[in-house]
Amino acid sequence: MRKYLLKRIFYLFLTLFIVATATFFLMKLMPGTPLQNEAKLTASEKASILAQYGLDKPVWLQYLVYIGGIFKGSLGLSFQFSDQAVSYLIGSRMGPSMQLGGQAMVVGVVFGIILGAIGAIRKDTWADRLATVVSILGIAVPSFVLAILLQYYLGLKLSLFPVAGWEGFAYTVLPTLALAASPLAETARFIRTDMVDVLSSDYIELAKAKGLSKFGIVYHHALRNSLIPMVTLIGPLAAALMTGSMVVENIFSVPGIGEQFVKSILVNDYPTIMGVTIFYSALLCLLLLLTDIVYGIIDPRIRLSGNGD
Amino acid sequence: MNLKTAAKVTVVAGASLLFLAACGSKSNSSSTSSKQTATITESAELPTMDLSKSTDVVSSNMLNNTNEGLYRLGKDSKITPGIAKSTTVSKDGKTYTFTLRKNAKWSNGEKVTAKDFVYGWQRTVNPKTASQYAYLYSGIKNADQIVAGKKPVSTLGIKADGDYKLTVTLDKPISYFKKLMGFVNFFPQNEKAVKQYGSKYGTTSSAMVYNGPYKMTGWKGTNLTWTLQKNKDYWDAKNVKMSSLKFQVVKDASTGLNLFNSNKVDDITLSGTQVKSYKNNKNFIARKSASTFYVEFNQNDSNKALAKAFKNKKIRQALSMAISRKQFVNDVLADGSTAAKGYVSSDLAKSPTNKKDFADDAYVASGVEYNMTKARKLLNEGLKEVGESSLNIKLLSDDTDGGKKSTEYLQGQWQKLSSKIKVTNQNVPFKTRLQRSQNGDFDTVISAWNADFTDPISFLSLFTSDNSYNNGRYNSAAYDTAVNNAEGKDANDTTTRWNDMVTAEKQLMTDQGIAPIYQKTEAHLMRTNLKGIIYNTAGSQYNYKYMYVK
Numbered sequence: 001m002r003k004y005l006l007k008r009i010f011y012l013f014l015t016l017f018i019v020a021t022a023t024f025f026l027m028k029l030m031p032g033t034p035l036q037n038e039a040k041l042t043a044s045e046k047a048s049i050l051a052q053y054g055l056d057k058p059v060w061l062q063y064l065v066y067i068g069g070i071f072k073g074s075l076g077l078s079f080q081f082s083d084q085a086v087s088y089l090i091g092s093r094m095g096p097s098m099q100l101g102g103q104a105m106v107v108g109v110v111f112g113i114i115l116g117a118i119g120a121i122r123k124d125t126w127a128d129r130l131a132t133v134v135s136i137l138g139i140a141v142p143s144f145v146l147a148i149l150l151q152y153y154l155g156l157k158l159s160l161f162p163v164a165g166w167e168g169f170a171y172t173v174l175p176t177l178a179l180a181a182s183p184l185a186e187t188a189r190f191i192r193t194d195m196v197d198v199l200s201s202d203y204i205e206l207a208k209a210k211g212l213s214k215f216g217i218v219y220h221h222a223l224r225n226s227l228i229p230m231v232t233l234i235g236p237l238a239a240a241l242m243t244g245s246m247v248v249e250n251i252f253s254v255p256g257i258g259e260q261f262v263k264s265i266l267v268n269d270y271p272t273i274m275g276v277t278i279f280y281s282a283l284l285c286l287l288l289l290l291t292d293i294v295y296g297i298i299d300p301r302i303r304l305s306g307n308g309d
Numbered sequence: 310m311n312l313k314t315a316a317k318v319t320v321v322a323g324a325s326l327l328f329l330a331a332c333g334s335k336s337n338s339s340s341t342s343s344k345q346t347a348t349i350t351e352s353a354e355l356p357t358m359d360l361s362k363s364t365d366v367v368s369s370n371m372l373n374n375t376n377e378g379l380y381r382l383g384k385d386s387k388i389t390p391g392i393a394k395s396t397t398v399s400k401d402g403k404t405y406t407f408t409l410r411k412n413a414k415w416s417n418g419e420k421v422t423a424k425d426f427v428y429g430w431q432r433t434v435n436p437k438t439a440s441q442y443a444y445l446y447s448g449i450k451n452a453d454q455i456v457a458g459k460k461p462v463s464t465l466g467i468k469a470d471g472d473y474k475l476t477v478t479l480d481k482p483i484s485y486f487k488k489l490m491g492f493v494n495f496f497p498q499n500e501k502a503v504k505q506y507g508s509k510y511g512t513t514s515s516a517m518v519y520n521g522p523y524k525m526t527g528w529k530g531t532n533l534t535w536t537l538q539k540n541k542d543y544w545d546a547k548n549v550k551m552s553s554l555k556f557q558v559v560k561d562a563s564t565g566l567n568l569f570n571s572n573k574v575d576d577i578t579l580s581g582t583q584v585k586s587y588k589n590n591k592n593f594i595a596r597k598s599a600s601t602f603y604v605e606f607n608q609n610d611s612n613k614a615l616a617k618a619f620k621n622k623k624i625r626q627a628l629s630m631a632i633s634r635k636q637f638v639n640d641v642l643a644d645g646s647t648a649a650k651g652y653v654s655s656d657l658a659k660s661p662t663n664k665k666d667f668a669d670d671a672y673v674a675s676g677v678e679y680n681m682t683k684a685r686k687l688l689n690e691g692l693k694e695v696g697e698s699s700l701n702i703k704l705l706s707d708d709t710d711g712g713k714k715s716t717e718y719l720q721g722q723w724q725k726l727s728s729k730i731k732v733t734n735q736n737v738p739f740k741t742r743l744q745r746s747q748n749g750d751f752d753t754v755i756s757a758w759n760a761d762f763t764d765p766i767s768f769l770s771l772f773t774s775d776n777s778y779n780n781g782r783y784n785s786a787a788y789d790t791a792v793n794n795a796e797g798k799d800a801n802d803t804t805t806r807w808n809d810m811v812t813a814e815k816q817l818m819t820d821q822g823i824a825p826i827y828q829k830t831e832a833h834l835m836r837t838n839l840k841g842i843i844y845n846t847a848g849s850q851y852n853y854k855y856m857y858v859k
Contacts, residue, residue, distance in 0.1 A: 032740025036356070037364040037441035039743055040761070042777045045444055048457060052439040082357035084512050084530050092531045148563060156567045163567045165557065166533065250560045255533045259560070268740060 008292075012285045019281045020274065024066060027273055028059050034079035034268040066274065075278075076271030080264065086275035090257065094279075096166060097249070097256035101242035103172060104179035109234065111180070112187025113223070119188065120195035121218060131188060138185025144247040147178035151251060164253040175252040179245060183237050190233055194226040228299050235291035239284045345858050347839055348555040349576040350565050355528060355535065355558075359511030360496050361433040361440045366850065371556075372493040373849035374537055377521040379407055379426075379475075382491035382852060385659065386763035386845050390545075391490075392421055392497065392520075393475075402482030402801040407475040412544045415499045416519040423469035429498030431462040442494045445761060450478040482800040485764040492762060492848050522549045522854040533558035537853070550841075550857035569834055576839065579832040581644035581710075592834040595645045599654045599760035599847035600829035601768070602715070604628070604753055605746070605781035614697055615752050619781070622820060623691030624700075626675065628753075629824035630684035631726040632719065634677055638827050641718050642711060645832030649677055649825035651818055653768045653810075656846050657760060661803045667765050671811040676818030677825055681726065688727055699729040705745060706755040708736040715755050715826065746780040754780065755826070760847040765810045766795060767847065772817055783822035788813050 033050060035041060041049070050056050054065065069076060075086040112135075119131035151174060155163040162171045198204065199222050207217045246258040257276065264272035355367050360376065363369050373382075379396075383389035393407040413421035430449075433440045436458045446452035450466025466478035479486070489495060502510065502518040509516040514528035514535060522543050528535035537554040540546065559565045562580035569577045569592075579587060587593055606619035606628070618624050634648035647655070655668040663670075692698065704719055706712040716734040723732050737745070746754050760767035770776065773792050774784045791813035799805040817823065838859045843852035 030740070031738075031744040035441055038740070039757075040778075041441060041444065043747075044457070048436055049439045049441060052436060080356055081354070081531060082359055082362040082511070083508060089531055092529060151564065151567055156571050159571065163571050163573060164559065164564045165573075251564055253533055253557065253559050253561075253564060255531065260531075266738065266740075 005293075008289050012282075012289065015285055016278060016281055020067070020070070020278055021063070023274060023277045024063050025059070027268075027270060028062075030265075030268055032268050034270055036080065036267070070278075075275040078264075078272045079269045080267050080272065086271045089260070089272060090275055090279055093255060093257040093260050096254050097258060098242050100172060100175050100179060100245075100248075100254065100256065101238070103176040105183060105234075105238055105241050107176060108180040108183030109187050109230075109237075112184040113191050113227075113230075115184065116188040116191025117195060117218065117223060119192040120199060120222075121214075123196060128192075131192065135185040135188040135192075138181040138188070141181065143178050143182060143245060144251060146181050147175065147248050147251045150174045150178055164251070166252075166254050171252070175248050175254055178248050178251075179241060183241065186233065186237065187230070190230065191226055194229060195222055198222045198225050228295075231291055231295050231298065235287045236284075239280075239287045242283065345550055345552045346555070347551070347576070347836075347856075347858060348557060348574040350557050350559040350568070350574050350578065352560060352578055353558065354531070354533065355556075357511050358514065358517045358525065358528070360429060360493055360498055361438050362511065363493055364441045369493050369849045370851045371525065371535075371537070372496065373491075373521075373851065374523050374853045375517075375519045375521045375525050375540070376493065376496045377413075377543075378493070378496040379490040380487060381854065382488065382843075382845060382848065384843050384845075386488055386491070386848070388487050388491070393490075396487070402484070403479045405477045405479075405486065407477070409473040409475060410544060411473060413520055414542045414544070415502070416524055416540065416542060417499065417502055419499060419501060419518075420472070421497060421499075421520050422472040423475040424472070425497035425499055426475050427467050427469045428500045428503075429496060430467050431465055432498055432503065433494055434465055435462045440494065442761075445489065445492065445494060448479055448481055448483045450480050452480075481797065484800045484803065484806055485762060485766065488762050488764060488848070522546070523551075523554065545854075549854060551853065554853060554856070566834075576833060576835040579645070579834060581642065584645045584832045585643060587832075587834060590834060592836055594833050594835055595647075596831045596833060596844055597647065597654070597656050597846050598829050598831060598850070599657050599763065599767075600757060601649055601652055601654050602711075602755060602757045602826045602829065603649070603652060604719070604824040604826065605751075605756050605783075606823070607749060607752055607754075607781050608784070609749055609782040610752055611749075612752065614695075615700065615702065617695045618691070618697055618700055619752075621691045621695050623687040623694065625821040625824070627684045627688035627691060627726065628723060629676070629821050630678055630680050630687065631722045632824065632826060633679040633722070634826060635679070637715075637718050641714050642827065644711070645830045646827045647830055649827050651676055651814055652772075652823060652825050653765045653814055654760065654828045654846060657763050657768075658765055661807055667810070667814075670807075671765075671814035671818075673815050673818035676821060684726055688729070692729065699731070701731045701733075703733045703735055703752045704755070705735045705737065705742060705751040705753065707739050707742055709739075712736055712755065719755075747777070749780065749782075751780075756780065757829070763845055763847045765814070766792070769810055769813050769817075770796070772822060781823065783817070783820070785816055785820055785822065788816045788820075788822070791816065 032038065033046060035046060035049060038046065047056065054062065078084045078086050078089050081089060115131045115134060119128045122128050151163055154160045155174060161173050165171050204217060204221060207221055246262055249256040249258045261276045264276065351367050353365070353367055355371060356365055357363055357368050358372060360372055363372055377391045379393040380388045380391040392409050392413050394410045395408045397406045409423055415421060432438055434443050434446050434452055434455045436456060443456045446456065451460050451464045454460040455462055455465055468476045470476060499518045506516040511517050513530045514525040517525070519525065519540055522540055523537035524540045526536050526538055534555065534557050539549050539552050543549060557574060559568065562583055565577035566583060568574045606625050608616060608619045610616035610619060638646050638648050650668040650672055653667050653671065655666055658667045659665065660667070660670050704716050706716045713736050716736055720732040720734050723730050745751055746756060758768060758771060769792050772779050772783050773789045791809045795806045795809035799809050839856065840859050841855040841857050843855065844850055
C-alpha cells in the first residue's frame with residue numbers, strides 16, 4: 001500500500017509538471033499581451049512595460065523562471081488584479097466555489113440516492129416514473145436555465161431567498177439547488193439501475209426468505225452494494241462541482257473561481273491561467289487518487305498494488 | 310422505520326431547511342429608506358486601487374471618489390475646486406503654479422502637501438512602476454524620456470516649494486492640462502502609505518489611504534462588493550451628503566434586473582434586449598460614453614487590388630454610404646447606442662465661442678449619410694478609376710455580441726450595395742483583433758476608440774499619418790497640419806485651437822478616411838430619487854461628491 005501510494009504521488013507530480021509545461025507553451029501562443037490598456041499603448045511603450053515584467057525574454061527562459069518560482073512556492077502576481085498574488089486570488093476565490101460545490105454535492109448525492117432507491121424499490125410504479133422524469137429533467141435542463149428560473153420565482157416573485165450576492169448562508173441556497181440538479185439526476189439514475197440489479201440477486205431473495213424487514217434489506221444489503229460503484233462517479237463529479245460553474249456563479253454574483261479562470265484566459269493573465277490550471281489539475285488528480293484509495297477500502301476485492309501484497 | 314417514513318422525513322427535513330434559510334435572509338430595501346445610502350451595480354470587478362496602475366473604468370471611478378487631485382471634474386468636465394486653491398499659468402502656457410489648500414488630510418492623519426504630488430507623479434512615470442497610463446504625462450517636462458528609461462525620475466517637471474506650493478513645467482503648452490489634473494493618474498500619493506503597505510498598496514481597501522469625499526471599506530482584493538463611506542476628514546465634508554454607497558458587481562443582466570425589481574439595488578446597466586422593454590420606464594437613462602466605433606480601410610493592404618481600391622475616396626464613401634447607422638443602432642444593436650455623427654463623439658466638448666457641441670460644429674453630412682443610390686454611383690465610378698471589376702473584402706471585428714452584429718449588418722449592406730462586392734466576416738477575440746490591426750493584417754476592421762479625457766484631441770491625434778494606431782494608414786497633409794497646430798502653435802489660443810480641431814475632423818470626414826458607425830451608450834435603470842450624480846463621457850466618469858437621496 002505504501003509503495004503504491006508513493007508511486008501514485010510521484011505520478012501526480014509528474015502529471016502536474018507535464019500539465020504546467022504544456023499550458024505554459026500553449027498560453028504563449030495566444031496573441032496579444034496581458035496589458036489592460038493595450039489598445040492605447042504604442043509599440044515602444046508596450047515593449048518597455050513588458051520588459052519590466054520580464055515578458056521580453058525568450059519563452060524558454062520565462063518558462064524556467066516560472067517553474068523556478070513554483071519551486072520557491074510562488075505562483076506570481078496577477079495582471080488583471082494589479083499586483084495581487086495569484087495564490088491569494090485562488091485562495092479567496094476558491095472558498096465560495098468549494099462551498100457551493102460541496103453543498104451541491106451533498107444535496108445532489110443524498111437526494112439522488114433516495115430518489116434512485118425509491119425508483120428501484122417501486123419499480124414500474126408511478127413513483128418510479130416520477131423519479132425517472134425528475135432525473136431526466138435534471139440532466140436535460142442546463143444548470144443556468146434552472147438558475148434563472150430559481151432566481152426569478154423563489155428569489156424575485158416569492159422573495160424566499162436573496163436574488164443574488166454572497167453575504168451569508170441564505171445566499172447559497174439558490175445556487176446550490178441550481179448546481180445540485182445534475183449530480184442528483186446522475187446519482188438517481190445510477191443508483192436505480194444498480195439497485196434493480198442487486199434487488200433481483202440471490203442473496204436478496206435469501207434475505208427476504210429469512211423474513212428480514214423491507215427497510216433492513218434495502219438499507220443493509222441492497223443500498224450498500226449499490227453504493228460501491230458510486231465512488232467512481234463521485235470523484236469526477238466532485239472535481240467538476242468544486243472547480244466552480246462559471247455560469248451559475250455569474251448569475252448569482254458569487255465571487256467564485258469558475259468565471260475568473262475564463263476571464264484570465266481572455267485577457268492573457270498568464271500567472272493566473274497557470275496558477276488556476278495547476279490548482280485544478282492537482283485537485284482532480286488528488287480526487288482520483290482518493291477515489292482509488294476509498295475503493296480499495298470499501299471493496300476488498302480490489303487490490304491497489306495489483307499483486308496481492 | 311420503513312422506506313415511506315424515511316422518504317417523508319427527508320422531504321420534511323429538506324423543506325424546513327429551505328424555510329429556515331429563507332428566514333435568514335433579511336430584506337433591506339434600500340430604495341424606500343430616506344437614509345442617505347444607495348446600492349449601485351458594477352459590471353466588472355475592481356482590479357486595483359493603486360493610483361498609478363488604474364486603467365479601467367471601475368477603478369478610476371472608485372479612485373475619483375475616494376481621492377482627489379488638484380481639481381475635481383464637475384459637470385461637462387468643468388474644473389471645480391480640489392486640493393489646489395489657486396492656480397497661475399505663465400504667459401507661454403508652460404509653467405503652472407498651484408497653491409494648495411492647507412486643510413486637506415489623508416485618512417492616515419497626514420496632511421496633503423505638495424510633496425505628495427511630486428511623489429505620486431514620479432512614481433507613475435517611473436518605468437519600474439510599469440504604469441499603463443504614464444503616456445498621459447507626455448508634454449510634462451522630461452516625462453517621455455523618463456518613461457523610456459533615459460532620464461532619472463527626479464528630472465520630471467514638477468517641484469514642491471514648501472508644503473503648499475507646487476510648480477509644474479511643461480515641454481509644450483497643453484491646453485487641456487487642467488482637465489488632465491482631474492484624471493486619477495495625476496492625483497497625489499502619500500509616500501508613507503505607499504512604503505508602509507509595500508507590495509500590498511492598493512490591493513485591498515485597507516491597504517490604501519484616502520483624501521477624497523469617501524473612504525472605501527470591505528474590498529478584500531477580489532470580492533464582488535465594497536462600500537464607499539463618507540470621509541469625515543475630507544476638507545469639504547460638509548458638502549458630502551451620502552453616508553454610504555454600496556457597490557455590487559453583477560455580470561448577468563437579468564440578475565441585475567431582478568435585483569432592481571426586488572429593490573435591492575438602485576442603479577443597473579441594461580442589456581440590449583432589456584432596453585427594448587424598459588425604454589419608457591421612468592427610471593430609464595442613457596449614458597453616452599466617449600467611445601466611437603468605426604470602420605478602417607486598409608490603404609496599405611497586402612492585397613494590392615484592395616489597397617488601390619481603399620486609396621480611392623469614392624470607394625470608401627460608397628462603403629460608408631451603404632451603412633444606415635440609424636437602422637443599425639435602433640434595430641440591430643438596439644442597446645441604447647446612438648448613430649455616430651462623426652468620429653469625435655457627441656457630448657464630449659463644447660465650443661469656446663458658440664457653445665455648440667463639437668460633433669455638431671464639425672458635422673459633415675456626407676460622412677455618415679445613408680444613400681444607396683449615391684453609394685452605387687460612387688462605387689461604380691470608383692471601381693472604374695482603379696480598374697477593378699469586383700472587390701473581395703474581409704471584414705475583421707471582435708467575437709463579442711456587438712462585434713458579430715456589426716459584421717453581419719455590414720456584410721449584408723455592402724453585398725446589397727453591389728454584386729461586385731463579396732464580404733467575408735472574421736470575428737476574433739479582442740486581443741487577436743488588436744494585434745492584427747496593428748500588424749496591418751486586415752482589409753477592413755471595425756475598431757473602437759475611447760477618449761482618455763474630454764477634449765477632441767484625445768480622438769483626433771489618432772489619425773495623423775505617423776500615429777501607430779492609424780491602422781488603415783489614412784494619410785492627409787491637411788489633417789496632419791490641423792492636428793499639429795492644435796497641439797503646437799495654437800495650443801494657447803482656445804478659439805483657434807478649436808477651429809483647428811474642427812478643420813481636422815471635417816477633413817477626415819470629407820475624405821472618409823474612416824467610416825464612423827456608432828457611439829457607445831450605456832442604458833441604465835436608476836431610481837429617480839438619486840440626485841446630484843455628475844457623469845462625464847470620458848475620463849473618471851462618475852463624481853458622487855454631491856450625490857444625495859431625495
